[in-house]
Amino acid sequence: MPSERPRILYVTDLAYPARGRRYCDEDIFLTSRLREDFDLALCHPAEAAGLLDAFDAVVVRNSGPVLAHRAAYNAFRERAAECGARVYNQLTGRADMAGKQYLLELTAAGHPVIPTVDRPEDLHRLPAADQYVVKPKLGADSIGLRIVPADRVRETASAGAGDVLVQPRIDFAYEVSFYFVDHDFQYALYAPDPDRRWQLEPYDATDEDLAFARRFIEWNGIDHGIQRVDACRAPGGELLLVELEDLNPYLSLDALDETVRDAFVTAVRGSLRRFLAA
Secondary structure (H helix, E strand, O other), X not given: OOOOOOEEEEEOXXXXXXXXXXXXXXXXXXXXXHOOOOEEEEEOHHHHHHHHHHOOEEEEXXXXXXXXXXXXXXXXXXXXXXXXXXXXXXOOOOOOEOEOOHHHHHHHOOOOEOOOEOOHHHHHHOOOOOEEEEEEOOOOOOOOOEEEEHHHHHHHHHHXXXXXXXXXXXXXXXXXXXXXXXXXXXXXXXXXXXOOOOOOEEOOOOHHHHHHHXXXXXXXXXXXXXXXXXXXXXXXXXXXXXXXXXXXOOOOHHHOOHHHHHHHHHHHHHHHHHHHHO
């Protein structure tokens, strides 16, 4: 049974050089608040597998893309499975946690997602466009993402040999993100200027917007964790999924007012306590 003050191993890379953001500030703030309820220690992703046995739960937060430490991440997952460690987010995620293959699955199932294929022979399934986005299936933080003209997309997809995804480049009005703790919506932020994607402002989500976001939270099936649904407002006015971040989504807490930020922290505390009691 967990101790009266549960012990949390908080996995983060405070030195990760994120573009346009300071991951470390977010984790310093969040851990300072979680320490009010939990005994908490921070560790680098490379050290997590060797330390998790000594804690009641492991929280994976701003650890950076696992591409930078793939072997350590795989060792962590294997060790967590062996010893039955409680990992938050739960490691059952079907979205970015497992790569971007899910975008193909969602496209095939008819969900409102940017149309995605991974084979040159399937390019005819995409809407015609002047330019296409080509990105690695195991990419993150736009690493390896390329914009290619229509006359080169077949060549580029063929060179990727099934390891890349291809999408039409959409002239969207803005990007918007919906943040959830467990299955509960917390807040939404958007970038009014598509060329300044990290200049975020609060977004007043409609019932229709939240129904869109919740369908992906339900699809993913994570009961305990923090997820971010990223979408774009397409030219026709509809929302299309860009990605579902279910591993270590950056939360942009600095874009929130104090009331919303405090409510989010309260939600995370409650979620962790439920997770430990499950």
